Amino acid sequence: MSTADRKPFVGGNWKMNTNSAGASALIGAVTDRSGSSDAEVVVYPPFVYLREVGAAMSGKGTNVRLGAQDFRHEPDGAMTGCISLSMLKDCGATSVLTGHSERRHVIGESDSLINAKTKAALDAGMQVVLCIGELLEEREAGQTDAVNERQLRAGLDGVAESQLGQVVLAYEPVWAIGTGKTATSGDAQDAHTKIRGLVESMYSADAASKMRILYGGSVKPGNAVELFGMPDIDGGLIGGASLNADDFGAIVDATGR
Ligand code: 13P
Numbered sequence: 001m002s003t004a005d006r007k008p009f010v011g012g013n014w015k016m017n018t019n020s021a022g023a024s025a026l027i028g029a030v031t032d033r034s035g036s037s038d039a040e041v042v043v044y045p046p047f048v049y050l051r052e053v054g055a056a057m058s059g060k061g062t063n064v065r066l067g068a069q070d071f072r073h074e075p076d077g078a079m080t081g082c083i084s085l086s087m088l089k090d091c092g093a094t095s096v097l098t099g100h101s102e103r104r105h106v107i108g109e110s111d112s113l114i115n116a117k118t119k120a121a122l123d124a125g126m127q128v129v130l131c132i133g134e135l136l137e138e139r140e141a142g143q144t145d146a147v148n149e150r151q152l153r154a155g156l157d158g159v160a161e162s163q164l165g166q167v168v169l170a171y172e173p174v175w176a177i178g179t180g181k182t183a184t185s186g187d188a189q190d191a192h193t194k195i196r197g198l199v200e201s202m203y204s205a206d207a208a209s210k211m212r213i214l215y216g217g218s219v220k221p222g223n224a225v226e227l228f229g230m231p232d233i234d235g236g237l238i239g240g241a242s243l244n245a246d247d248f249g250a251i252v253d254a255t256g257r
């Protein structure tokens with residue numbers, strides 16, 4: 001399967017940004033700019049704006065889909081402050097992130113929790129964007145491949161090949177997130193090739209060739225064309241630049257390689 005057979009994917013991770021009026025304005029501008037793209041485009045607003053962002057989208061007949069940045073994997077119960085998958089589905093979300101570096105390294109989520117969340121979301125019928133990537137000190141110690149392998153194997157532990165159609169992987173080197181530093185397209189391609197090879201060794205050549213692997217970390221309109229032009233980079237997970245509909249739209253357009 002060639003790159004052209006994998007549908008490009010661009011996710012807009014709004015993180016802890018926007019407010020009610022800003023989220024409504026942003027989704028309006030994103031759907032105007034990118035709503036008829038051939039790429040798969042998903043936005044991940046903060047929980048509290050999911051409903052209004054979803055409502056703004058549903059009136060527009062857009063291709064853009066709604067996702068959520070996080071969730072708790074138990075179905076319900078005494079979990080103060082947590083949001084379940086069924087609540088997200090109620091709000092119209094069809095995609096979730098797991099393993100994001102801010103949840104791993106700021107909030108302290110473990111590989112085993114990320115695995116439990118990934119499996120729960122897949123079982124709930126959601127698309128899961130599983131994020132992996134190394135810290136700067138791990139990169140400098142030559143551990144990039146080992147960290148990616150550990151996080152990928154742990155994240156997908158117990159996930160059947162039949163569920164992989166719901167999975168998208170995102171390689172986000174932590175030192176590149178929000179820093180303005182991007183991996184060179186060659187370094188990113190190298191990491192993506194190895195990740196695809198791991199999927200092959202864990203599952204099959206067919207699974208590896210179908211798996212979309214996104215790059216994330218300071219993707220901007222000025223570097224997206226080169227990154228997305230690499231044969232194993234199937235799109236991006238975008239933070240800062242997803243808060244501007246023109247920049248995000250230019251990044252989405254860059255997948256039309
Ligand atoms: P930035 O694009 O702001 O570096 O964020 C990347 C990211 O973490 C997306 O999930």
